[in-house]
Amino acid sequence: MTKVAIVGANGYSGEELCAILGRHPRVKVTAVTSRQHAGKRVSDALARLAGSSGIGSLEFVEPAVENLLESEAEFFFLALPHGLAAEFAAPLIAAGKKVVDLSADFRLRDPAVFREYYGHEHGAPHLLAEAVFGIPEIHREEIARASLVASAGCYPTSILLPLVPLLKAGAIKSSSIIVSSASGVSGAGRKPETPLLFAECHESLRAYGIPKHRHLSEIEQELSWAANDRVTITFVPHLAPMNRGIHTTIFAAPEDDVDAALIMACWKATYESEAFVRMPDSLPDVKNVNYTNFCDIGVCHDSRTGRLIILSALDNLVKGAAGQAVQNFNLMAGFPEAEGLL
């Protein structure tokens, strides 16, 4: 059994990590941290986790590096706010540990872009070069060799999984990409803020964070990498009245002679042996991916305008956060990639 620790287990991603790792057949969770709940049993703070594995009977400890090193864990999952993750990653990496970071701290290769989008200097810029962007379907080999993986976020995963193969294949015009996404409210985190109250979100649907949502930075970094050219896109996220799920609708102009069949062929060639990317006959729907690590993708050609309509759906807490983190971990640990995730 590989020993792991979960740092910041009280948010929605952290709780989902507890649930997944608690069921993982090759993992023993040896420490979970929560500033707010330190000293409490996990199951007293997060009643859902009681009884489902040893994890419910663990006690939260303060998120201090000393506590973490004492836990004898080899792998550390960081489910912390942006900025804070770097403070933990640096000493853990220095101590020879392996880190899967669910925050945005190590997703960007360029510290100037980090500063532009996050408004402060990066806390551990020396680690940016070795950090690997954590979508296994895109960077599997680097992830397997990495000590620090920056597990990708929910919106980026829903956008990159369908688009990266198409840009690599030169199937779409990169300057034409427009993305409209909708996210369940858990994507905003467990923060006691008025706009996230039930009565503010139910029977509500609204755009937010336009025109420059923070996730654009990592989306464009990876799209540019795939296109081997600078890619800039328009991205409009929306908050939808559901607990979980990201639905993404992408508009793009195809290169000459590219149609829906070619798009589908490109995806099939890329994802045929992937466990977690599906191409259903029906249009993607978050209800089919929620509580799973799948990302469903689909395409429709609008022959009237010549544009492609590309659709995807995933669970923001699983394939968009905790599930993907465990998928990255499985690669780093040399386990079957889908272990604990099907």
Add this chain to the structure above:
Amino acid sequence: MTKVAIVGANGYSGEELCAILGRHPRVKVTAVTSRQHAGKRVSDALARLAGSSGIGSLEFVEPAVENLLESEAEFFFLALPHGLAAEFAAPLIAAGKKVVDLSADFRLRDPAVFREYYGHEHGAPHLLAEAVFGIPEIHREEIARASLVASAGCYPTSILLPLVPLLKAGAIKSSSIIVSSASGVSGAGRKPETPLLFAECHESLRAYGIPKHRHLSEIEQELSWAANDRVTITFVPHLAPMNRGIHTTIFAAPEDDVDAALIMACWKATYESEAFVRMPDSLPDVKNVNYTNFCDIGVCHDSRTGRLIILSALDNLVKGAAGQAVQNFNLMAGFPEAEGLL
């Protein structure tokens, strides 16, 4: 008191019409029809309507033209399925009555386009020339003079209110328009079909009807009229887990030197004295328009890509159906346009 009849009162739009017209200070509802509920008191079939006005104690009659003519109503609201509305409108118009049709039957000027989108011949093509497309903010004067108004649908209203003034002013490139909309489930009607079940729509979000949703026909007709040129757009509707509300996100390329401030100035010039178009400081949210006849619109310029992001929200059953129908009726009847709607 002006006598009116509601034909097809059992659907969601019909029920909302009952609620609005039941409160209208200048209206007496003299007949309501429902094939399914003929012979029942309205309040026995639609418990929400009991006690709120005389309407709850009316009895549903069969939807037959004879019954309608006997009702002594001067105005007839048709809340019927596509195709059936034409069968009622023709004899009512022939009898000198005035008709507000909430279906799509009279929204298209060209019967060939009707056939293309609805799959059958139009039932009363001779009336197409006199029917007026019913968005008061766009066709007020023709509506006021019309005998037959084709009240516009929910998606079209959410798209046309922001775009028509911009196309008239030449502010955006008409070939660049892309629309992503999300609708509450009541927009699909009160039809006992599996995909509309609660457990199929809750914690679900999905696109549907792509790439050629029926409403495209009326949207493009009106956009082309505004642009004085043939306009073709990409339109992706989504089903969102809420009862009411349409949220629309439009992407468009501005003409040279057009920015968000100019868009806003164009809207203010157009809508300054309108009762039902608002330009809030915050981004449009269906929760602010539900149960009202307002349409909220907003704009954001994405300077990174040069595109405009245009947003709108309305209640699909009010400004997108019954409220707009009453607004049209008020014009036709010579009443203050907002009577019964604020």
Add this chain to the structure above:
Amino acid sequence: MTKVAIVGANGYSGEELCAILGRHPRVKVTAVTSRQHAGKRVSDALARLAGSSGIGSLEFVEPAVENLLESEAEFFFLALPHGLAAEFAAPLIAAGKKVVDLSADFRLRDPAVFREYYGHEHGAPHLLAEAVFGIPEIHREEIARASLVASAGCYPTSILLPLVPLLKAGAIKSSSIIVSSASGVSGAGRKPETPLLFAECHESLRAYGIPKHRHLSEIEQELSWAANDRVTITFVPHLAPMNRGIHTTIFAAPEDDVDAALIMACWKATYESEAFVRMPDSLPDVKNVNYTNFCDIGVCHDSRTGRLIILSALDNLVKGAAGQAVQNFNLMAGFPEAEGLL
């Protein structure tokens, strides 16, 4: 036009008061207060209220008695937290103004009971004798004569409207009353607290506040008054995943020979000419009363056990708060009781 002020307009009840009073044909709102939003236009803080009446263009003022007296209002609606309302009511009453209080501060006649349930001394005990408990269907005449009305809360109204006539008539055994209620989340107020977040309430249903919810104090006071005897009940409130609505299920043992028909006859005799109490053929459902001032009640006799099952539904923000407050105000002002509420 009667001038009124709304004190504490930023909560859900306050916002609903703004919406209802903004439409009221005999009312001019001259002041709205909000500590948080003082200096802002109402429509900037509460976008839903823009354009619907003059109210959106008012500016929030600090909730200070001086500001209120300057407003020239004759009536003051207090939508403040418990405890704070008494601080405002005392000087307003002393200045000869009339007050409709939506808080619990003046609902209890006995300051000892207030202390028991609210944990502190009452702030204006000298006013308790003149305050009238504000359910018009129960205390209409006293309300019409009162200067200070303590508008009843949402749970109490849903319980008292069905039970008071039955206890007065001696139709049920008062010691047998058990109540299970479910409330929409807006009932908990616009408070940024983790348990009220969307993702904590959606796909959730839970009891809370047992066994001694604060509202028990006013419920039992009024039941005891109706029974002319001390009545103690069991009450379990639940939080249900909806914005609005209270659904109440009451279990009670009938007195000898009392059956459902007798219960219904008792209600019909009591409520026949009431505008806002309905006895639908179908079972009460919050969807039929939401956004209205109606309370629907119904009864079923369980012949297997001899118990009565009594059901009610109302909108917690309308008949359970703002609508009832306006109904009380209409009585106090000598207006038709339903003015602005149908």
Add this chain to the structure above:
Amino acid sequence: MTKVAIVGANGYSGEELCAILGRHPRVKVTAVTSRQHAGKRVSDALARLAGSSGIGSLEFVEPAVENLLESEAEFFFLALPHGLAAEFAAPLIAAGKKVVDLSADFRLRDPAVFREYYGHEHGAPHLLAEAVFGIPEIHREEIARASLVASAGCYPTSILLPLVPLLKAGAIKSSSIIVSSASGVSGAGRKPETPLLFAECHESLRAYGIPKHRHLSEIEQELSWAANDRVTITFVPHLAPMNRGIHTTIFAAPEDDVDAALIMACWKATYESEAFVRMPDSLPDVKNVNYTNFCDIGVCHDSRTGRLIILSALDNLVKGAAGQAVQNFNLMAGFPEAEGLL
């Protein structure tokens, strides 16, 4: 690997069975039936199941006994409507197969009670004597030896798990039991009926099926067995706007000197080593049990009235249907009881 078949896989319980059995480490699903989808791949009809195991690539067959016998399955899960299950169980049992029935067909020992509640004669009365009522925590040993287990329903499980130990221990007065439950809409099945539409259930809460819901028959049978006396209760189910989850609130009078601590002690003694019954510190909430096989129970003593308030929560599709069925199957097959369920 034990071969199993799922008969009636297109309903919500059947789909959940597919999901659970598809992950079960000791099971191979060799047939799934659906009248509606016969000939289709499972994943084409139920997109959620694609890729998660071999099950998605199976093809639905017609639900005919011949097809089932050909499948070489040893165990058959029947997720069929009431009445139809008996038609399949009889020949399967006759052929020496083992059956886990999720319908109500074999839950009642007395065919007269079946006729009273279901309105027709039982289809296989000769099997009633050998069928075992399927709640493992209550009838574990009989289940382990049985060929035909009638897996208990969702409401009954939520009521029996807390009450059976208390009645056995003589801790509560059996004549005092009153139950108010709320269920998510999936509990009503995947039936295209108007009252189950999204727009009829969202922002809705209503009682139904009173005073004599069909599940009363099995609830009272088991309560009477536990009390060793005839028990009759009042039961009010409600439909709540959520996909999944049952929340049950029970009122009961304790026997002398019984308080909440004694209730809790009784449960702890009974359930201490149970995997799936939890007694959380906080009040039960469906969000903590959804997507799990747990049933959470809790108690509160209302000292003001002397009554006990007993609460429970479970997922109607898991512990209330498919999960419990698999738990029963594990016992029948000699597997660890929690296999595939944690």
